[in-house]
Amino acid sequence: MPESRAETELDAVFAALADPTRRDVVRALGQAPTSASELAARMPVSRQAIAKHLALLATAGLVDSSRDGRQVRYTLTPGAFSDAVAWMTDVGAAWDARLAALRRHVG
Numbered sequence: 809m810p811e812s813r814a815e816t817e818l819d820a821v822f823a824a825l826a827d828p829t830r831r832d833v834v835r836a837l838g839q840a841p842t843s844a845s846e847l848a849a850r851m852p853v854s855r856q857a858i859a860k861h862l863a864l865l866a867t868a869g870l871v872d873s874s875r876d877g878r879q880v881r882y883t884l885t886p887g888a889f890s891d892a893v894a895w896m897t898d899v900g901a902a903w904d905a906r907l908a909a910l911r912r913h914v915g
Contacts, residue, residue, distance in 0.1 A: 814891070817869065821892045824868035829853060830861050834884065837871060841881040 811819070824830055829851065836847055844862055848855040862882055865871040869888035873880050 817888065818891060818895055820868040821870060821888045824865050824870055825892075827861070829857070830865055833858065833861050833865065834870065837882055837884045841874075841883040843876075843879045843881055845879075847882075 825834070832851060833847060836842055836850060844855055844858045847862075848858045851858065853861075862871060862873075866873065866882075869885060871882050872885045873882050875881075
């Protein structure tokens with residue numbers, strides 16, 4: 809069965825967050841909008857590597873960019889994160905219901 813658009817977008821979010829460097833980028837952007845050069849100065853990877861990570865995060869809908877003079881500043885976008893949290897909440901609730909039913913059956 810083909811995936812829905814929402815499932816494909818969710819897959820992109822989880823794939824983007826699977827990489828530890830990208831999670832570090834997300835943590836840093838959670839503090840303040842930042843340029844690729846500023847991120848690279850704080851991390852053990854090149855600016856070019858950071859730019860590739862930012863591009864992947866942007867494709868997944870997790871970051872957005874805007875020009876600030878000569879610099880491009882990156883910020884987190886809440887929508888894709890909210891969708892991932894909603895999915896995890898739904899899965900967690902389903903498992904909670906199953907475990908509660910098992911407890912009732914066993915207990």
